[in-house]
Amino acid sequence: MNSETENRKLKIAILGAGGRMGRMIIGCIMRGSVSGIELYAAIDRNDHPDLGKDAGSLSGCDPAGIALSSGLDAADGADVVIDFSFHTSTAEHSRILAEKGKAIVIGTTGLSDDEKGMVAEAAKTVPIVTAPNMSVGMNLLFSLVEQTAAALNGKGYDLEIIERHHRKKKDSPSGTALGLGEAAARGLGSDLSKVSLHGREGHVGERTTEEIGFHAVRGGDIVGDHTVLFAGEGECIELSHRATSREAFAMGALRAAVWVEGKAPGLYSMQDVLGI
Numbered sequence: 001m002n003s004e005t006e007n008r009k010l011k012i013a014i015l016g017a018g019g020r021m022g023r024m025i026i027g028c029i030m031r032g033s034v035s036g037i038e039l040y041a042a043i044d045r046n047d048h049p050d051l052g053k054d055a056g057s058l059s060g061c062d063p064a065g066i067a068l069s070s071g072l073d074a075a076d077g078a079d080v081v082i083d084f085s086f087h088t089s090t091a092e093h094s095r096i097l098a099e100k101g102k103a104i105v106i107g108t109t110g111l112s113d114d115e116k117g118m119v120a121e122a123a124k125t126v127p128i129v130t131a132p133n134m135s136v137g138m139n140l141l142f143s144l145v146e147q148t149a150a151a152l153n154g155k156g157y158d159l160e161i162i163e164r165h166h167r168k169k170k171d172s173p174s175g176t177a178l179g180l181g182e183a184a185a186r187g188l189g190s191d192l193s194k195v196s197l198h199g200r201e202g203h204v205g206e207r208t209t210e211e212i213g214f215h216a217v218r219g220g221d222i223v224g225d226h227t228v229l230f231a232g233e234g235e236c237i238e239l240s241h242r243a244t245s246r247e248a249f250a251m252g253a254l255r256a257a258v259w260v261e262g263k264a265p266g267l268y269s270m271q272d273v274l275g276i
Contacts, residue, residue, distance in 0.1 A: 009038040012257055013078035013102075015093060016085035017042035018050050018068055021107065023059040024250040025082060030061035033247075034254045039064055040078040044085075046070035072096050080257040083108055087171075091115035098122035103263065105256045106130040107249065109175025120267055127263035131270040132179030134252030138226070139270040141241045142183045145228050148239065149187030157230040157237070158207060159184055164217040164225040172216040173198065180228055181212050 012029060016022040022044070029039045042055035048068065056064030072093065075081050080103045083090050087110040095118060097104055106119065109132055119130060133139065149159065161184075163177040178192075185192040190210065197211045207213075224243040229236060243249070252270065259273045 009036055010258060010261060011040035011077060011079045012037055012254075013041035013043060013075035013081045014039070014055075015043050015072075015075075015081060015083040015089075016108070017055055018044035018048045018058065019084060021084040021246055021249060021253075024246045025084070025253055026055050026064070027059040027061055028247065028250045028254060030056050030059060030064060033251060034258065037254065037258065039066055041074040042066055042068045043072065043074050044068055044070060045089075072100070075102065076100065078102065079261055080105060082253050082257055084253070087111045087115055091118035094119045094122035094128065098125040102126060103257075103260045104128045105134075105253055105260060107134050107253050110171035111175075123267040124265055126265050127260050127268060128266075129256040129260045129268045129270065129273060131252075131256075132175035133224075133249065134256065134270060135241075135243060135248040136252055136255075136270075136274060137248065138176060138241050138243075139252075139274055139276065141226070141228075141239060142179060143271065143276050144239055145180055146183040146187040148228075148230060148237065149184040151187075152230055152232075152237075153188050155232070156209075157232040158209070158213075159188075159211075160213040160215065160229040160231065162215045162217070162227045162229065164219075164222045166221050166223065167219050169218060172218070173214045174216070174224070174226075176224065176226055177214055177216070180226060181214065184212055184228065 014022050014025055050068050052067050054063045055066045055068050081097055082105045083093055084107045087108055090108040161177050161180050163174050181192050195210045195212050198214045227238055227240040229238050256273045
């Protein structure tokens with residue numbers, strides 16, 4: 001390996017770079033939180049009010065010399081693209097980026113089944129990491145929830161998922177809560193679409209033993225709290241994760257970006273990245 005290869009840095013393009021997560025990821029890159037990477041492009045929608053401003057400055061760091069721009073052509077020289085934009089855009093982004101041969105990390109939540117299908121189609125051409133939550137701790141929780149649900153299956157424990165987020169979050173329940181539900185359903189051997197119940201109001205009758213309940217709280221600046229409750233007779237088991245900073249998600253996304261470069265085409269999860 002020559003010195004040029006040894007000194008080469010992974011070039012990262014960020015989609016949704018003007019949003020909360022995009023700025024956090026850029027800040028992590030600028031502060032050198034992950035070695036061996038550099039910011040190549042910062043991209044957002046064509047009507048974003050901060051277009052043309054320096055991406056480093058927007059993230060609260062020193063100027064990066066890279067302006068917030070629009071259009072996926074800005075990512076042409078990047079090695080990996082991280083997408084934290086919006087679900088209606090992410091699916092189309094994956095199609096175009098696959099045509100460009102770019103490895104992709106998708107942190108966007110709220111994708112419809114059709115949009116997920118478009119991402120899966122793009123993954124036939126390029127490697128894509130997608131996850132409802134990019135934090136290392138949450139992905140460990142996904143695994144623990146599946147194991148716990150499998151161990152308690154049929155033993156009289158009711159399963160409820162409670163999530164809390166900031167007032168500006170647009171989707172409900174959160175993608176992470178749905179991911180926890182899917183993990184629990186796998187452990188139970190059930191189909192989440194057939195057993196999920198979102199909130200309760202009025203005279204709904206007694207709880208069924210099969211259902212997985214979801215409850216969403218919105219308010220203030222809560223980054224993200226999730227609790228999976230297994231309620232039995234005489235005891236409750238709670239598995240929880242609390243994010244105190246979006247940096248946990250940003251660091252996970254960057255870890256995924258380093259991992260996915262050079263991988264074969266396919267749809268990967270954070271469990272793959274973490275080796276869980």
